[in-house]
Amino acid sequence: MDTRPSIEIVRFGAEDLTNNLAGLAGILHASVEAGASINFMLPYDMKDAADFWTRKVLPALEGGKLVMLVAWLEGRIAGTVQLDHDMPPNQHHRAELRKLMVHPDFRNRGIARILMAEIERVAGELGRSLITLDTRTGDKAEPLYASLGYLTAGVIPGYCRDTVSERMDGATFMYKHLQASSVTS
Template sequence: MSEFEISVFGASDIEANLAELGQLLHACVHAGASIGFVLPYSLADAESFWTDKVLPGVGEETRIMLVARQDGRIAGTVQLGYDTMPNQMHRVDINKLMVHPDFRRQGIANRLMVEIEAHARRLGRRLMTLDTRTGDSAEPLYTSLGYVTAGVIPAYARDPFGSDRLDATTVMYKLL
């Protein structure tokens, strides 16, 4: 595999790459990623997420979206939400870190996180927050990057495979 490159996606980039972004999200959900969706989950559902939930924030410049490409394909993405209340202008939220199952275990998630932190610093933000399914493979990644567990909330989200099981979430933060 060749080296991957990371770039900022604007609104027109999302529109131009909608089908591939939909495929990325669809593949991640079908691989069991706990990123807010449960099966059954269609490609149309995945594309709607990008147009309905991500595109407005990117267009309004209240959300930054980074995309990692490898061999011409979208391999992963992460978002930085900074549409905060006036008393929270010092913080940002990390949203929807995902790496396509075909590209995992190559350091893409790590690089995306390092890059998104650099954007938070440029915005003058000093606190980053996120949540992840407790015990998920992303939890050790966040810990290795300096994120600290604030707490665990039991029964926070449904299992992505559509069962009635409710998974806990670990809320984490990092001071920059």
């Protein structure tokens, strides 16, 4: 019998974000401190992390332009992912994956895979047949995405600065066509 605590995936709305701001700031701060290349530079403090959620994510949630999933484990926010589905009129078939994060305390437990499976299911419910994303070339996330069926569209060298040094890192752009049976039109 499996005695590990179960991972609960919750779709967050604006009120959920506001009520869990400290936990969300905590996972973002810990991820950046652990070297995640998710648009932020060190030093990065908790106020910066809270500001990201309230200034960037909250308005998109309130406007219905973004889906945010949160993984709960052991009473804490263990992971999160976002799906931006606010696309131009000629791209309503696609969505963009953003900010897949697993708190360093909860890594290597399959949380990222569970979040990805659920966000793909949600994308299908939204009628999206294509998901795009970008990741720092060579990051641990790159082989994860590939193992989930994401294909590399290309790499742009020197796309972003390393989180702690002046080194410029490449970005790998990836995509996945969802199965027709998982997409509702």
